[in-house]
Structures are given as C-alpha cells and as structure tokens.
Amino acid sequence: MMQARTIETQRIYEGREVNLRRDKIVLPGGRKTTREVVEHVDCVAIIAIDAEDNVLLVRQFRQPAGKALLEIPAGGIEPGEEPEDSALRELEEETGYRAAKLERIGGFYSSPGFCTEFLHLFLATELSQGQTGAPEDEIMEVVRLPLREAAELIASGEICDAKSIAGFFALFLRRRGANPCG
Numbered sequence: 001m002m003q004a005r006t007i008e009t010q011r012i013y014e015g016r017e018v019n020l021r022r023d024k025i026v027l028p029g030g031r032k033t034t035r036e037v038v039e040h041v042d043c044v045a046i047i048a049i050d051a052e053d054n055v056l057l058v059r060q061f062r063q064p065a066g067k068a069l070l071e072i073p074a075g076g077i078e079p080g081e082e083p084e085d086s087a088l089r090e091l092e093e094e095t096g097y098r099a100a101k102l103e104r105i106g107g108f109y110s111s112p113g114f115c116t117e118f119l120h121l122f123l124a125t126e127l128s129q130g131q132t133g134a135p136e137d138e139i140m141e142v143v144r145l146p147l148r149e150a151a152e153l154i155a156s157g158e159i160c161d162a163k164s165i166a167g168f169f170a171l172f173l174r175r176r177g178a179n180p181c182g
Helices: 083-095 147-156 162-175
Strands: 005-014 019-026 032-039 043-049 054-062 067-071 074-076 097-109 118-129 140-146
Touching (some): 043 083, 054 083, 083 097, 097 162, 118 162, 140 147, 147 162
Antiparallel strands (some): 019 032, 043 054, 054 067, 054 140, 097 118
C-alpha cells in the first residue's frame, strides 16, 4: 500500500500532556491535504490478576468524559524508561501492588486517526502488596473483582474505555490460545 508523504509540519500547540501539529501531506496520486495530529507519549496498560483470579481495576474521574470510569491501570512511559519498567511503576502507583511476573501480551494505537499514542499491553501476576503513590492530581479508587465479571461489565457499559476493552479482549483471546495484537 502506498503511503502519504509529509511535506510540511506546523506546530499549533505544545502542552503538558499533548502537543498538536498540522501536517501538510501528499496522498498517493498527488493530491495535497492536511491532517491534524495529537502527539502523546507512548503508554502502558496493565491487566493485573491476583492468585484468586481477581482483576485489579481503578475508578478515576476523567475530565474529558465528565465522569469516573472503571479502567485497567495505565500511564505514560517516562523519558528513558522501558515499557516493562513503566508497567511495574504504574501498577504500584495506581493500585499499591507489585507484580513478580510481567509479560507483554500485545500493543495497539489508541486512536490512530489523529493521535500518535501507542499502548503496550501487559499481564501482571504473582501480585504482592506494595505502596500506592498516585500523583496528587489524580483521585482513584482500586476495585478488585472476579475476572469472569469483566465481560459483563463491558457489555453493561460499566467498563467503557477503549484500552480496557481492548486489553480484556486480548487477554480472553490469549487464554483461548490466540495472540491478537502481537
């Protein structure tokens, strides 16, 4: 498949969490157009499962959604940090648990039509109590529930963010022997 070619980039906004740019591109066939791109650091998302097959979720208020959402733990990768290290750090910061075993089970773009963010998906097991260290500007509650209830919570709309839905889908397929997002 032929790709578009960027011929000019204009910085529109630089912020604490995101940057915005406007790219002028040439499409295959020569037509010129523009694309607005939100730049966001790559992130990690973690499905943490304890010895009793419970999953650890966090409920936190999301300003863009205007409400508290029930999600798998996740966060940005710090400069110079490996995704695995970020996953372990985010898990402990958000839930207060450490994982003795961490395995990558996939990855995906959150919204590739306009955003650069790529999420590395991990499965964390062999959990032990650590320390909660959530940033002061984040208010979250840890929710532990049986993993078997996750599909019902997705179907009911209680879990409604893309990374959590994609993460559970990848895990369920993986448990059936497939690896959906490499």
